[in-house]
Amino acid sequence: MSARRAAATVALAGLGAGACGLTAQEPPPIRAGVAPQPGIYAPGVDVLHYDVEVGLGLDTDWFEGRVDVRVRLLDDGVVLPLDFTGLEIAEVRVDGAPAPYEHEAGVLAIPLGAYARGSEPRVRVRYRGVPDDGMILRDNVHGERSAFVDNWPNRTRFWLPSVDHPADKATVRYAVHAPTAWKVVANGHLVTEGAPTPPDAIGPPGSRRTWIWEVGVPISPYNMVIGAADLEVTTVGLAACGRAPASRRADGCVEVTYWAYPQDVAKAAPSFRRAAEMVDHFTETIGPYPFEKLANVQSATRFGGMENASAIFYSEQAIAAGRDIEGTVSHEIAHQWFGDAVTEASWHHLWLSEGFATYFGAQFFEAADGLEAFRARMEQSRQRILAGNDADRPIYDPLETDLFALLNDNNYPKGGWVLHMLRGVLGDEAFFAGIREYYRRHLHSAVLTSHFQAVMEEAHGDDLEWFFHQWIYRPGYPVFEVDPTWAAAGSGMGGTLTLRIRQTQTEAWPAFRMPMDVLVVQDGREHRERVEVSGRETSVRLRLPGGSPPASVVLDPEGWVLKGG
Ligand SMILES: [Zn+2]
Secondary structure (H helix, E strand, O other): EOOOOOOOOOOOOOOOOOOOOOOOOOOOOOOOOOOOOOOOOOOOEEEEEEEEEEEEOOOOOEEEEEEEEEEEEEOOOOOOEEEEOOEEEEEEOOOOEEEOEEEEEEEEEEEEOOOOOOOOOOOEEEEEEOOOOEEEEEOOOOOOEEEOOOOOOHHHOOOHHHHHOOOOOEEEEEEEEOOOEEEEOOEEEEEEEEEOOOOOOOOOOOEEEEEEEEEEEOHHHHHHEEEEEEOOEEEEEOOOOOOOOOOOOOOOOEEEEEEEHHHHHHHHHHOOHHOOOOOOOHHHHHOOOOOOEEEEEEEOOOOOOOOOOOOOEEEEHHHHHOOOOHHHHHHHHHHHHHHOOOEOOOOOHOOHHHHHHHHHHHHHHHHHHHHHHHHHHHHHHHHHHHOOHHHHHOOOOOOOEHHHHHHOOOHHHHHHHHHHHHHHHHHHHHHHHHHHHHHHHHEEEOOHHHHHHHHHHHHHHHHHHHHHHHHOOOOOOOOOEEEEEEEEEEOOEEEEEEEEEOOOOOOOOOOOOEEEEEEEEOOEEEEEEEEEEHHHHOEEEEEEEOOOOEEEEOOOOOOOOOOOO
């Protein structure tokens, strides 16, 4: 996600329902973005599939939903705890029979004690109401009605009964009944494009068409979206041909499109012109494209961009204003691999999503526009870290219980810098081999930092505990002061350059161990040596061939290390 251009939350609560016999039986919504308790989320259950049906209207604030949740029981005597809040439940059934349930404090608890461990009951929930969040039903930036889902981090529960945690991935089928004038987009591939809606279908009455989308690889609930509005679809191109195992196309490619309001199609074009090129770049660099297609959608998301698997949602205001959001596009597309296909198993390891998307999103420009373009982005990112206040906390910060507060300079730019520094330590060959292996091994699953560390240690052929400990689990960054002393050895014998490298960052931050290059210019010639600093003060001696004092000494000349000053 890109949080940089986050818009204010649109207050939807308090709109009266008042249509179609809706009663005031909607429970009050719980607060979004509260970190779950540590430990296993929803123990004893593994959701395999959500079969979702949504009925939307043209001028209504309410919608109607139905979901069939197929769940595998990992234990006997399980109570299924579906996250669900702020909407009225019409019916709960288990394998077709009416079932008892409790709905309190945002949890719909359905006893499944009659089912043994290993069984896979199908739980149906029918519901309706005025959503408080998650499903955004409102006029778009042009004053026209639209419906967009916006879930991050745990707002899926405001519109879809679900085990609303990133680690429980599932496949999804969506049937969406939407006003005739609208197009509907969702994750996965299109099964049915706007067929006449049966008159008895759920949702507000009116002239509607039914769209069916299906995602055949498991995705996290926060990635499960539909969008419905008057949208125009433009094809950017085909990508990842032969390297997209989820593709349903005969040619094995994925179609890359963008969906924009009719008023904004031309304004959107420059930002998306290289979207297919980006998919190809990340396929080359990281591994096969994980999903069926890639739609880039102008939408009501509160974020600058939201990486929903194969249906990325972008800020409607940014596109309508004609802003160039190509950097955001690259970031969100990188998320398809990291965040969406390989997902953080806990919100507190968010850097595995946001740091990776920040780094690879920038790295596209290294390949496409050259090293200087990439370095400029990394420098901008470094300046943001230095200017911000987040460095006093570590990247992994389990004490933070407000998930929205994790959208910070630690998980974004500093997480990106951690990857850059790791690349500097390992070298390109081992680094990218490790990245590809990490993706291959953990595709479609959920991981912690330790999983990534283990793969990178294999690629490096050495322990990296020192690296991950200081950069992920400790705060800060080093600030270096270098004092050079030159001692000539005698005529024609060269001399010795002694560098006293002090780390002058606050005592509250650790001293960092880092290998770095030193570039010395002496008598018009460049000398480069790799040194390793550790502790608050490191002295290194470099033998130089010339007899005169060096003209310049530069620590880390290519900028591989995040440092202050
Ligand atoms: Zn992101």
